[in-house]
Amino acid sequence: MKAVIIGAGLGGLLAGAKLTKAGYDVEIFERLPFIGGRFTNLPYKGFKLSTGALHMIPHGSRGPLAQMLKEVGANVTIIDSNPIAVIRKENNEIIAFHDFRNELSLTKQVKLGTVLSYSRKFKPRSEISFRDWVLKYFDDEFLFKLADSFCGWALSLKAKDVPAREMLEIIDNMYLYKGSGIPLGGCSAVTDALSGIIRSNDGRIHTQSNVERIIIDNDMAKRVIVNKKTIDADIVISDIGHFETSRLYESEDLEYSDKISNVKPSKGIKICLSSDEQLIGHSGVFFTPYAQRINGINEVTNADPSLAPPGKHLVMSHQTLISDDLEAEINLGLLDLQQLFPGKEYDVLLIQSYSNGWPVNRASSGNDNGNRTPVENLYIVGDGAKGKGGIEVEGVALGVRNVMAEIGVS
Amino acid sequence: MKVSVECVGCGQCAAYCSFDAIIIFGRASMNENCIECGECVKYCPLSAITESI
Ligand SMILES: Cc1cc2nc3c(=O)[nH]c(=O)nc-3n(C[C@H](O)[C@H](O)[C@H](O)COP(=O)(O)OP(=O)(O)OC[C@H]3O[C@@H](n4cnc5c(N)ncnc54)[C@H](O)[C@@H]3O)c2cc1C
Numbered sequence: 001m002k003a004v005i006i007g008a009g010l011g012g013l014l015a016g017a018k019l020t021k022a023g024y025d026v027e028i029f030e031r032l033p034f035i036g037g038r039f040t041n042l043p044y045k046g047f048k049l050s051t052g053a054l055h056m057i058p059h060g061s062r063g064p065l066a067q068m069l070k071e072v073g074a075n076v077t078i079i080d081s082n083p084i085a086v087i088r089k090e091n092n093e094i095i096a097f098h099d100f101r102n103e104l105s106l107t108k109q110v111k112l113g114t115v116l117s118y119s120r121k122f123k124p125r126s127e128i129s130f131r132d133w134v135l136k137y138f139d140d141e142f143l144f145k146l147a148d149s150f151c152g153w154a155l156s157l158k159a160k161d162v163p164a165r166e167m168l169e170i171i172d173n174m175y176l177y178k179g180s181g182i183p184l185g186g187c188s189a190v191t192d193a194l195s196g197i198i199r200s201n202d203g204r205i206h207t208q209s210n211v212e213r214i215i216i217d218n219d220m221a222k223r224v225i226v227n228k229k230t231i232d233a234d235i236v237i238s239d240i241g242h243f244e245t246s247r248l249y250e251s252e253d254l255e256y257s258d259k260i261s262n263v264k265p266s267k268g269i270k271i272c273l274s275s276d277e278q279l280i281g282h283s284g285v286f287f288t289p290y291a292q293r294i295n296g297i298n299e300v301t302n303a304d305p306s307l308a309p310p311g312k313h314l315v316m317s318h319q320t321l322i323s324d325d326l327e328a329e330i331n332l333g334l335l336d337l338q339q340l341f342p343g344k345e346y347d348v349l350l351i352q353s354y355s356n357g358w359p360v361n362r363a364s365s366g367n368d369n370g371n372r373t374p375v376e377n378l379y380i381v382g383d384g385a386k387g388k389g390g391i392e393v394e395g396v397a398l399g400v401r402n403v404m405a406e407i408g409v410s
Numbered sequence: 411m412k413v414s415v416e417c418v419g420c421g422q423c424a425a426y427c428s429f430d431a432i433i434i435f436g437r438a439s440m441n442e443n444c445i446e447c448g449e450c451v452k453y454c455p456l457s458a459i460t461e462s463i
Binding site for chain 2: 031032033039042043044051052165202208327330345350351352354355356357358359
């Protein structure tokens with residue numbers, strides 16, 4: 001069986017590793033000169049920045065991605081963060097994430113326990129947003145701000161744009177898998193290990209190879225056109241999202257076309273800092289609910305000092321894009337950093353922004369359309385088709401798991 | 411080099427530029443160090459960079 005994979009991002013590489021292991025003849029085509037997509041290292045001034053991700057695996061060494069890496073034999077060391085996360089309060093005090101309940105009145109604490117355990121069992125069926133869901137039970141400014149900070153960091157969305165149902169799935173996964181971790185060597189430790197597995201199983205990965213067309217015959221994908229050459233396929237897996245994939249062939253399924261054109265990618269800004277001294281002191285998430293724009297920050301060199309030159313720290317902040325004025329948004333982020341680390345010296349290395357065709361998440365959480373397409377043997381993986389409750393790369397792994405189940409690869 | 415409206419400001423081009431010629435602030439722009447070598451073109455995920463004519 002010949003599988004053609006479009007895109008060597010994390011989704012394409014995970015699918016490729018699973019399929020080569022199952023005996024498929026796999027050929028992956030990647031448009032860029034390097035593999036890994038938005039999950040690989042970007043060498044910059046001696047630092048290992050990244051093309052996208054903040055070098056963080058949301059559920060650490062026990063999550064769905066870590067599990068799948070083990071299954072395919074990809075050797076990646078994931079350093080679990082301890083503490084997993086902290087919260088910076090309005091008065092600058094820092095508390096452990098799981099102690100956020102103590103910030104509420106005793107009545108609200110009790111209510112939160114009851115509401116959470118009820119709602120996790122009986123997820124809201126309506127389209128109610130996470131913000132409105134919180135508002136329904138609690139009128140509490142701290143909880144609102146924390147919800148926005150969490151959704152902004154993990155999903156690059158405001159709580160009002162995340163369905164409560166999806167957020168409760170995420171909370172389930174947090175109880176189940178815990179979190180978070182940093183791969184030793186950064187993002188590319190994951191994607192390079194996967195490409196190693198694919199190649200050692202005789203799979204082929206071609207860079208600078210743009211897939212221009214998918215040829216459909218009798219509702220089946222028969223071949224793809226890459227740099228003007230034709231490649232036959234028994235199955236095609238696309239790592240570039242539903243919408244971009246649909247532009248490579250003609251579909252008469254109007255309902256599908258309609259559904260996938262409504263999906264909104266999530267936008268965000270990452271600011272990469274270099275510092276001589278520690279700004280955070282651990283590799284967990286530093287949530288900043290009271291900052292104007294920044295949702296959270298991490299300092300990955302506490303897990304892996306090799307991500308920066310000797311004696312330096314690499315600190316990265318993330319913020320959701322709120323308005324369309326990108327420059328104003330960046331300036332607000334920079335101002336936040338000054339206020340969060342008063343008197344500290346750091347240099348701004350690179351400010352990276354993401355939207356539209358190169359977003360934080362191709363389908364914002366709760367907006368996924370599954371992995372199937374109107375074409376029977378054409379599947380979508382990656383962050384345009386995540387599994388339920390899967391935060392970012394965990395969702396990518398869950399989506400790949402769904403596709404493997406559909407085609408009968410265990 | 412010319413940068414189109416497709417540019418989102420991801421900075422990939424700047425990291426691969428050998429001449430420190432690309433400034434990123436919401437989008438990419440070239441400074442006077444740029445020698446039009448065109449190396450950045452292939453690193454743009456959105457094909458937003460072209461040679462200026
Ligand atoms: C600022 C930021 C911070 C993030 N932080 C985190 C984090 O800390 N933790 C986390 O888990 N996730 C994080 N994410 C999300 C994570 O990076 C993505 O979910 C993940 O990398 C997506 O992988 P993918 O395989 O779906 O897509 P991609 O990585 O985009 O892969 C798709 C590949 O397909 C290629 N391609 C496109 N079109 C074609 C074509 N026609 N022919 C051939 N190739 C093509 C592209 O060049 C690309 O390499 C972050 C993202 C951003 C932007």
